[in-house]
Amino acid sequence: MYVILVYDMNQKRVAKMLKLCRRYLHWIQNSVFEGELTGVQLKSLKIEAKEIMRGDDSLIIFKSKDERWLEKEVVGDEKNKIDNFL
């Protein structure tokens, strides 16, 4: 499935969350990631995220069946283009 992930963390833990998300998804903006994940991958990402999270930290995941069904519009600067040709 295609996933968009956003988080709002306490400053103390934000770096930890960034590192975790980088392993699974593409960074597109501060605290925003997107990419293709399998069900199992998403589950393990969530488990690992829960271990980091404390207090009123929050993590939201938007799911879509396929990238095709996602209409993405960028206004202004596209900070990180997602491509598998580097």
Next chain:
Amino acid sequence: MKKTYYLFNPGRLSRKDNTLKFTPVDDDGKELMPKYIPVENVSDLYLYGSLDANSALYNFLGKSRINVHFFDYYEHYTGSFYAKEYLQAGKLQVEQTRHYLSDKNRLEIARPLIKGAAHNMLRNLKYYKNRGKNTTPAIDTIEQWISDIDQSQAIDQLMGIEGNIRQCYYIGIDEILKDLKMEGRSKQPPKNEVNSLISFGNMICYTICLDQIYHTQLNPTISFLHEPGARRFSLALDIAEIFKPLLVDRVIFSLLNKQQLKADDFHDGTGRITLKEKGKKVFLKAWEDRLNQTIKHRSLGRHVSYKHLIKLECYKLCNHLIGAKEYQPFKAWW
């Protein structure tokens, strides 16, 4: 599904925070903004540019079971970083070797391999016949050769038939292509654009087969149609035989006939025609799309990608080797 990443830009790849960090460098050697590649989502890496890396990275790649394929300046395949086998199966290994040693058993696998390849070549020719190309003579001769396959009693004889089929097929290819022509197969070096594309495509096909074999219990060095040699993964050559017409050739026909690749996408280095970087990217993009294209599998009853079909072919081979089910080659049915 995990993705293949193609690295063209020179730069440094490193392990950072348990994931991959790619720092490209520009022409003056200045480092640009690093990019992070999500390691959980990488199936393999193809390296075309020059890359700095250290053993810590390779340890990490090995642990993550990511294979890396290297290509030199002339886009030749130079080798792979092959992560430690993780699906060893002694019994299958023994069976695989035993099947290679017995001529009878070996032919039982080699014949269907050739039949599958020939069938898929015919598919291509027939597809274009329906679109008004004159491929009938090539089709007829190939069909004659196919009927000889079952009579062949030795591997050399079989390879001879394979060579003849291919020759007819290449004549058919010239009928299909609009502008650029192939004019016979030439390799090392490829003498014209079409030959260069075929060499490039076959090489990519070979590496993808190797990747799929890696994720099965088969040993990539013991092959049946090709002779197992030192320092090469010849089973990948066997499997690639079936998929070359379907994957590589079709991509080439469509790119050339739609003029997405033209003569000026190639450059001539003293008789050796190679793709320019832009052309390479066009080809690989089309190739990626092709691999991820799905078809409804008849017996599995679900959609599978072309990439996965290659793995299924390996499974069929495993089943044949352990005596569970006789090997039937993959034949395009659409």
